[in-house]
Amino acid sequence: MDPKHPALPRGFSALLLIAMILAAVNLRPAVTSLGALLDPVIEDLSMNGFIAGIITGVPPLCFAILGPLAPRLAGKRGPELVVVGAMLAILCGLVLRSLAPNMWVFFIFTALALAGIAVGNILMPVLVKRWFPTKIGLVTGSYTTAVALGASVVAAIAVPVNDALGGAWRGGLALWAIPALIATLIWVVVYFGLRNQITQLQMPAPKTQLIAPVMGPMSRNSTAWWIALFFGAQSTVAYILMGWAPKIFTDFGVDPAYAGALLGVILGVGVPLSFIMPALAAKFSHQGPLVIVNGIAGIVAIAGLLIAPVQGAFIWAVLLGICGSSFPLALTMIGLKAHTAAGVSKLSTFGQSIGYLIAIPGPFLVGALHETTDSWTLPILLIAGLILFQTFTGIMAGRPRFVEDHGVPTRVDA
Template sequence: MDMAKDDVKSVARPAPAEHAPTPVTPAPSRWTRRLLVAGLVLAALNLRPAISGLGPLLEEVQKSLGMSGAVAGLLTSVPSLCFALFGGLAPRLARRWGPASVVLAGMAAITLGLALRPFAGGTAFFLLASAIALAGIAVSNVLMPVVVKQWFPDRVGPMTGLYSMALSLGTAGAAAVTVPMTNALGGSWRAGLGAWAVVGLIAVVPWSAVVRAGRRADRATAAGGTAPEPSEQPPLRITRSVTAWSLGVFFGLQASAAYITMGWLPQIFRDAGVSASGAGMMLAVTMGMGIPLSFVLPRLAARMSHQGPLVIALGICGLSGYTGLWFAPAGGAWAWALLLGVSNCAFPLVLTMIGMRSRSSAGVVKLSAFAQSTGYLISIPGPLLVGALQQHSGGWHAPLLLMTGLMLAQMTVGVFAGRDRCVEDGG
């Protein structure tokens, strides 16, 4: 299938009114498209620091707030829970307000949540502030593929690669910079984590301009008396699609692997004798691998009719990294960090697949919300089970066995999800 041609054709067909995420809008101006590109990059930079910046300081936060080991383990699963709960609201919010307005609100929520976390005097307030930030991340997660499909329908691969690269940069940057920045700001974890609110505030600027430009375009369209033509296409039953379910399970398993890595990899290295700053750097290396690969991989995936070979290749890298952590966690730390970083690029791969598995932006918003909400629900037990197994066994071999089993399942369902099918076909 020539996806670029299909994408272009999909623009000419109005989405079914029953499940269209937004009113049909005129093509954006060159200035608006530039704002959208800047907005996508800045939004993506904000989608992970709330999580990856916490990992290297988790021990300090735990001691300061008096968290139990179980609650600390819960912190590694709260992102997935929030993404599942709030991500499911994204289609409804997008239909009412438009994707750009919802992403703007998401950036504001991220900024507010990160700004409130330093004022936490106990676990409950810290979790609440984190949930506010994670709610903003959740709706933005779902709507990133929608923004790409709606405004860049002929460049799904490149634009997905661009914001995936920025997302990886934000993830890696937070992991690498948080500890040194905390030390530079006086050594308090509160200052180190709160500083990331500034990045969220910067992202609000271009999205505010995009929303204003969209409202002006809407007024001009209304004044011209144009309206989208009605469509007689049947509503898309996303829950009846085997493709949608396979993408949801694949998304969930790769998310589980990613959050286990972000939440526990620094502790695996620290227990092996690596310093806190060194463990943070290892996580930064892992996340940093996604910066170049997230730009290249979606382009490659968009040119392939079946993405199964990419799924297998990434899975093999993950299995190799787990093997290294079993036998020599400290001795080969750099190699294992690199391999796990390559494996984590299943995330930009599945985002690209979501954009390719529907012919319209209306289908993408439903598929994205379904796959991500379902996937994040599936991913919740993973980090919790890793923490429980580590505490029960006193080591990391049992958790690594679990991680290996999850990776094998991810490879299997990912090959199935990589088939050349669209959800509109019922497959």
């Protein structure tokens, strides 16, 4: 148990875990529901491919900008209150963008929802460490599975649910504010319930301990850069697929409802792999073989999209889902490439912030290429190139090296 925090009553621990799972469920629907309904949104709001590309590229932009700020904000106000604010931002963003009269208002409120997602995404591991320090694996597995399920289920049913509501995209997008409303209400209860626990904290006296070598700036660390490049490459592919995969399949002749379900397949494959991939990665001193397997799956899927996009659509979706397991692999590498918790924290902040910055142009470039060529050939070839880059950087990042390897041991106050 974290010495900074008293043990929570069992019933309240269960409520907190439920609240975390509900928050995690809301960390993807704003993205995947839009991807599934992108065609009618583009048509109704008179967007061109460039604007649609910007909107699909907003998620990594929010993650890159807000990622480093979220821990600072949580340090001042407490992560619990900040998560309440994040859920409220998601709720307001989802409701208000469904009422947007034009594409710019739609863009602003989509960004609001994604800002909440970015903050929530960053703070989930903080809450795990803060309140469940002896059950990190179990609780982390629970909320990451909730993230994957929230993404895949919404992608799979967004179109049929929208059709059942009358076919107007506004109702189809606004519906996903309901889980955000539930999560917000539960988190308000949790926050006030935790206040008594937080005010009773007793800070332990500082202790002196020997830690692993002190690191220099991550920007001068080759291991950190390979991690950042790998994280950026896989994030680029992931957000391109979340934003554009349903439209790509639809334009090739796949039924829109089935195209949305195929995005659900792409994301759903990641549910079991989010458990399997970290366990496998930890058994390898060099994670390159796993990176190569993912890369081969992705390239085969891309070739299939160009040759038989409709006939083999389900197979290509499964293979793209396997390729997408590079996300839990990248997160696992962050933990494996540092000797200490301090090293993991610095590497995570650097790797994810730089990685999401790298990912920003990808969805926009796909939209721009499709707009200028009126074809999906070049955008799909761009995805293939990104998968090759992902594979190369992943092999380099997976080498048995650590960010502290060139530091000097020192004694510090814990």
